[in-house]
Amino acid sequence: MTDQNMNAIERLATVKEERMKAKLGKRYAKEKRFRAYGVASIVIGLCFLAMLLGTIFTAGWSTFYATEIRLTVTYDADAIGVSDLNDESQLMFADWGALVKNAMKERFPYVSGRSDRRAMYSLVSSVAEYDLKDRLEANPELLGTTEEVWLMADDEIDALMKGQVDMSVPENERRISDLQNSLVESLIESGELKKSFNTTFFTNGDSREPEQAGIRGAMLGSFFTLLVTLALSFPIGVAAAIYLEEFAPKNRLTEIIEVNINNLAAVPSIVFGLLGLAVFINVFHLPRSAPVVGGLVLTLMTLPTIIISSRSAIKAVPPSIREAALGLGASKVQMVMHHVLPLAMPGMLTGTIIGMAQALGETAPLLMIGMVAFIADIPSGPLDSATVLPVQIFLWSDLPERAFVAKTSGAIMVLLGFLAAMNLLAVYLRKKFETRW
Amino acid sequence: MTTLAKDSMEAVFEGWTSTVGKPTMDSDVRMSTRNVDVHYGDKQAIYGVDLDIGKNEVLAMIGPSGCGKSTFLRTLNRMNDTIDICRITGDIILDGDNIYDKHMDVVNLRARVGMVFQKPNPFPKSIYDNVAYGPKIHGLVTRRAELDEVVETALRKASIWDEVKDRLDQPATGLSGGQQQRLCIARTIAVSPEVILMDEPCSALDPIATARIEELIAELSENYTIAIVTHSMQQAARVSHRTAYFHLGRLIEVGKTDKIFTAPEHKLTEDYITGRFG
Numbered sequence: 001m002t003d004q005n006m007n008a009i010e011r012l013a014t015v016k017e018e019r020m021k022a023k024l025g026k027r028y029a030k031e032k033r034f035r036a037y038g039v040a041s042i043v044i045g046l047c048f049l050a051m052l053l054g055t056i057f058t059a060g061w062s063t064f065y066a067t068e069i070r071l072t073v074t075y076d077a078d079a080i081g082v083s084d085l086n087d088e089s090q091l092m093f094a095d096w097g098a099l100v101k102n103a104m105k106e107r108f109p110y111v112s113g114r115s116d117r118r119a120m121y122s123l124v125s126s127v128a129e130y131d132l133k134d135r136l137e138a139n140p141e142l143l144g145t146t147e148e149v150w151l152m153a154d155d156e157i158d159a160l161m162k163g164q165v166d167m168s169v170p171e172n173e174r175r176i177s178d179l180q181n182s183l184v185e186s187l188i189e190s191g192e193l194k195k196s197f198n199t200t201f202f203t204n205g206d207s208r209e210p211e212q213a214g215i216r217g218a219m220l221g222s223f224f225t226l227l228v229t230l231a232l233s234f235p236i237g238v239a240a241a242i243y244l245e246e247f248a249p250k251n252r253l254t255e256i257i258e259v260n261i262n263n264l265a266a267v268p269s270i271v272f273g274l275l276g277l278a279v280f281i282n283v284f285h286l287p288r289s290a291p292v293v294g295g296l297v298l299t300l301m302t303l304p305t306i307i308i309s310s311r312s313a314i315k316a317v318p319p320s321i322r323e324a325a326l327g328l329g330a331s332k333v334q335m336v337m338h339h340v341l342p343l344a345m346p347g348m349l350t351g352t353i354i355g356m357a358q359a360l361g362e363t364a365p366l367l368m369i370g371m372v373a374f375i376a377d378i379p380s381g382p383l384d385s386a387t388v389l390p391v392q393i394f395l396w397s398d399l400p401e402r403a404f405v406a407k408t409s410g411a412i413m414v415l416l417g418f419l420a421a422m423n424l425l426a427v428y429l430r431k432k433f434e435t436r437w
Numbered sequence: 438m439t440t441l442a443k444d445s446m447e448a449v450f451e452g453w454t455s456t457v458g459k460p461t462m463d464s465d466v467r468m469s470t471r472n473v474d475v476h477y478g479d480k481q482a483i484y485g486v487d488l489d490i491g492k493n494e495v496l497a498m499i500g501p502s503g504c505g506k507s508t509f510l511r512t513l514n515r516m517n518d519t520i521d522i523c524r525i526t527g528d529i530i531l532d533g534d535n536i537y538d539k540h541m542d543v544v545n546l547r548a549r550v551g552m553v554f555q556k557p558n559p560f561p562k563s564i565y566d567n568v569a570y571g572p573k574i575h576g577l578v579t580r581r582a583e584l585d586e587v588v589e590t591a592l593r594k595a596s597i598w599d600e601v602k603d604r605l606d607q608p609a610t611g612l613s614g615g616q617q618q619r620l621c622i623a624r625t626i627a628v629s630p631e632v633i634l635m636d637e638p639c640s641a642l643d644p645i646a647t648a649r650i651e652e653l654i655a656e657l658s659e660n661y662t663i664a665i666v667t668h669s670m671q672q673a674a675r676v677s678h679r680t681a682y683f684h685l686g687r688l689i690e691v692g693k694t695d696k697i698f699t700a701p702e703h704k705l706t707e708d709y710i711t712g713r714f715g
């Protein structure tokens with residue numbers, strides 16, 4: 001038996017070189033092919049990403065600047081019908097629109113006739129008069145004076161300026177008349193029309209008027225929602241992970257818990273929304289549409305992610321460190337707090353941030369708890385009604401006005417920006433904690 | 438070892454009665470074990486071990502791989518408590534107290550019976566913090582100056598002070614393997630234990646580092662009781678006063694080290710130290 005084996009091996013030695021050479025070519029070919037597959041899949045992936053970002057950016061970048069028109073406004077008390085700015089009853093019936101209309105009439109005295117005048121007025125956003133109202137209320141001494149102000153243009157004019165209106169089609173089939181077009185041209189010539197960075201987009205809440213609609217409300221809504229989620233899911237998730245890894249006895253019960261946590265991670269998020277609706281709103285009567293409830297629901301959703309990643313971070317701490325601590329007489333809690341937790345922290349933070357990023361992009365469960373309502377006010381706390389970025393995107397994507405198409409993409413860009421920032425933060429934190437030793 | 442060989446080995450123990458030599462002592466006993474059995478689940482790893490360890494004594498434990506040396510050593514400071522399936526019966530007495538007694542606090546016990554592991558396992562913290570950790574958690578020092586002094590003394594006793602005194606705030610993981618192991622010894626000494634358990638402390642070290650640790654053990658035995666597990670016969674012969682030979686969970690023979698290595702009484706001991714077995 002042994003003899004035969006030896007002979008076989010000796011025989012091998014004579015043909016070894018030749019056979020290995022033959023094999024070598026095959027192996028190289030295989031490795032080359034494998035690398036080609038890898039490169040191909042990455043290229044395909046990058047193509048899709050580029051396509052996605054490309055469409056979003058081309059559709060969305062125009063939303064970051066807006067068209068404004070300069071008007072010489074006279075704060076005429078008679079025109080508004082207000083003589084005393086502190087008199088509530090006067091303010092109630094004030095005609096702020098007259099300010100804009102008068103200014104327009106003055107600028108284009110040659111426009112006459114009702115319908116032409118109306119077309120002229122609509123160059124300026126229909127909500128611009130409220131900007132003037134706010135300005136006058138903040139500076140009452142302006143009453144009776146004249147000044148130049150930049151007012152927001154109507155969204156159709158904005159679209160025209162962004163080259164989104166085809167002026168070659170017959171006049172009655174487009175939303176900008178020839179008169180409006182000629183007025184715009186004369187405004188451009190005299191420098192009374194400009195494009196500027198669209199701060200409104202970042203300072204306003206949602207609005208029915210596309211030129212007035214902003215994402216501040218949704219951003220703050222997302223912020224408060226995530227704040228609640230983080231404040232709940234991080235401590236609960238980490239504590240659960242530590243207990244399960246370090247303290248819980250290994251028995252049937254903990255096994256069942258473990259399996260269930262893994263299952264929860266795979267539950268469709270809308271189910272958590274239904275749960276939130278049934279429990280937090282119907283049983284506990286928490287306010288609808290509020291970031292607290294959104295935060296609670298997203299906590300349920302992110303907890304499994306955080307627990308699972310925290311557990312694997314804890315598992316990755318070498319057992320020798322635990323033995324060293326216990327061998328010195330550290331109690332179990334001391335061992336965990338002094339040694340395991342600091343070493344597991346980067347992994348836990350990474351998991352948490354990934355969970356948060358998921359929560360930031362989550363839409364479905366929030367629809368269930370009423371965060372899909374139209375809310376123009378900017379929330380000032382987690383108890384105020386609010387919507388969140390992805391839901392805002394969903395809402396805008398449904399609206400017919402052309403400007404909302406760009407807004408939708410603009411909001412997506414903002415959301416992607418936040419996601420990228422969070423992931424960078426995760427990478428940074430991991431690097432920072434890891435390079436300490 | 439094949440199952441067949443193992444079974445025949447079990448057969449050797451059919452008529453096994455008791456340890457050869459003198460496992461107990463008449464005076465100056467630091468730790469003693471009586472009739473200690475250890476089970477991992479259904480599997481028994483230690484069979485009725487009676488053994489005394491004297492004050493200022495270095496006891497070497499030798500035996501083939503898997504015979505239960507580490508298991509036995511770890512019962513002496515209850516490190517086996519961390520293994521769920523491990524069950525221990527019998528008495529283990531430290532200075533008159535049964536360490537498995539309900540009233541015995543394992544934190545205090547481990548401050549009295551320290552342990553050095555096979556692979557150096559410094560904390561990923563500074564050299565200073567490694568040594569200071571034990572005194573800190575046990576509240577042994579009240580002032581920073583006192584702690585500094587304790588750290589320096591421990592590092593000096595572990596004969597590593599000169600190498601690290603200028604870099605106390607640097608990570609301990611940056612030290613060489615031998616330095617790390619001496620640091621771990623310093624860390625153990627810093628809580629001023631009565632007994633130090635060492636499980637193959639030199640197996641990851643080169644001969645020079647090993648020689649330094651062995652010198653250290655000789656010095657430490659003036660103040661401490663040391664139980665050391667080793668696979669090196671020469672090391673056991675060099676550092677220990679008494680040697681215990683384990684085989685398949687039984688304590689086969691105990692005696693003065695020079696006697697065990699020159700005139701072993703039991704056949705298994707003789708086979709092992711002459712290299713016919715293990």
Ligand SMILES: Nc1ncnc2c1ncn2[C@@H]1O[C@H](COP(=O)(O)OP(=O)(O)OP(=O)(O)O)[C@@H](O)[C@H]1O
Nearest residue numbers: 477480482500501502503504505506507508509520
């Ligand atoms: N955690 C454990 N769970 C189950 N069985 C174990 C465990 N630790 C050790 N054993 C078993 O107990 C027996 C003794 O193991 P131990 O580690 O004490 O041997 P050892 O003498 O230290 O060996 P070595 O010289 O290789 O370190 C072995 O059969 C081993 O398989």
Ligand SMILES: [Mg+2]
Nearest residue numbers: 506507508636
């Ligand atoms: Mg061992």
